[in-house]
Amino acid sequence: MPELPEVETILRSMKPALEGQYITSIEVKRPDLRTPFPPGLSTIPLHKTVIQLRRRAKYILIDFQHGWSLLIHLGMSGRLFIDPASQNIPPRRHEHLVIWTNNGHRIGLVDPRRFGMVCLFPTDQEAQQPQLKHLGVEPLLNTFTPERLATLCATTRMPIKNALLDQRKVVGLGNIYVCEALFKARIHPAKAAADLTRKEIRRLHGFVREILQAAIAAGGSTLRDYVRTDGQPGAFQELHLVYGREGEECPVCRSENRHSVIMRIAQSGRSTFFCPHCQKNPHK
Numbered sequence: 251m252p253e254l255p256e257v258e259t260i261l262r263s264m265k266p267a268l269e270g271q272y273i274t275s276i277e278v279k280r281p282d283l284r285t286p287f288p289p290g291l292s293t294i295p296l297h298k299t300v301i302q303l304r305r306r307a308k309y310i311l312i313d314f315q316h317g318w319s320l321l322i323h324l325g326m327s328g329r330l331f332i333d334p335a336s337q338n339i340p341p342r343r344h345e346h347l348v349i350w351t352n353n354g355h356r357i358g359l360v361d362p363r364r365f366g367m368v369c370l371f372p373t374d375q376e377a378q379q380p381q382l383k384h385l386g387v388e389p390l391l392n393t394f395t396p397e398r399l400a401t402l403c404a405t406t407r408m409p410i411k412n413a414l415l416d417q418r419k420v421v422g423l424g425n426i427y428v429c430e431a432l433f434k435a436r437i438h439p440a441k442a443a444a445d446l447t448r449k450e451i452r453r454l455h456g457f458v459r460e461i462l463q464a465a466i467a468a469g470g471s472t473l474r475d476y477v478r479t480d481g482q483p484g485a486f487q488e489l490h491l492v493y494g495r496e497g498e499e500c501p502v503c504r505s506e507n508r509h510s511v512i513m514r515i516a517q518s519g520r521s522t523f524f525c526p527h528c529q530k531n532p533h534k
């Protein structure tokens with residue numbers, strides 16, 4: 251599933267095709283993804299200047315001049331491809347939506363598993379949108395401070411891994427980046443969020459941002475489905491230190507001449523990767 255850095259990478263490459271431009275045509279090739287395509291999708295956004303593209307959590311938002319916004323969520327397997335409209339693109343399998351712009355771009359939404367979602371709503375009703383109204387703080391904005399993270403952690407006994415995945419607290423962090431940030435911050439993933447020390451909170455806050463920024467700079471992580479809008483994979487997966495590395499030597503321990511192997515445990519049904527030496531179990 252694309253996480254914050256992958257959605258941000260896609261968003262940034264869509265901006266030149268759409269910002270200040272307008273959509274000339276939208277072709278809807280099936281009635282639905284996870285939810286039905288909204289009525290008016292192929293008419294309401296047409297010929298209205300796109301004011302801006304934004305990201306909220308893992309949602310891409312396109313704001314139009316006449317007060318409407320289009321929301322795109324890529325679900326598990328959604329991809330967006332941007333091609334020159336003049337090029338003869340061979341049909342892509344599972345392409346369910348195509349957007350043409352006045353400046354000669356063709357944007358195709360491909361989603362084999364169809365867990366994605368497209369919504370259309372008046373921009374001034376954004377706060378009431380069911381997908382958006384319960385979302386927590388954006389980790390790359392200045393509103394995400396160590397103090398804010400401390401407050402979010404102080405109120406819950408849930409493991410810090412699960413607390414960071416809770417979109418009502420902090421948005422956009424998925425399994426990969428939570429595992430990587432906890433490893434860098436040397437915090438055991440099962441430690442109760444409320445038990446984190448001030449030092450641990452500061453380290454975690456810093457590494458959450460550092461890892462997200464590094465991942466965006468690398469064009470995101472490609473494990474299964476995610477590709478950039480030019481069809482190329484991201485490169486950050488090569489920089490994962492623990493995610494997907496069960497049984498490999500911990501790079502930090504190796505550099506300090508210790509032997510420790512990355513372990514995988516399940517937390518709420520999802521894999522967590524960590525180093526049992528660098529990230530000490532709080533219960534031992």
Ligand SMILES: [Zn+2]
Nearest residue numbers: 500503525528
């Ligand atoms: Zn280690």
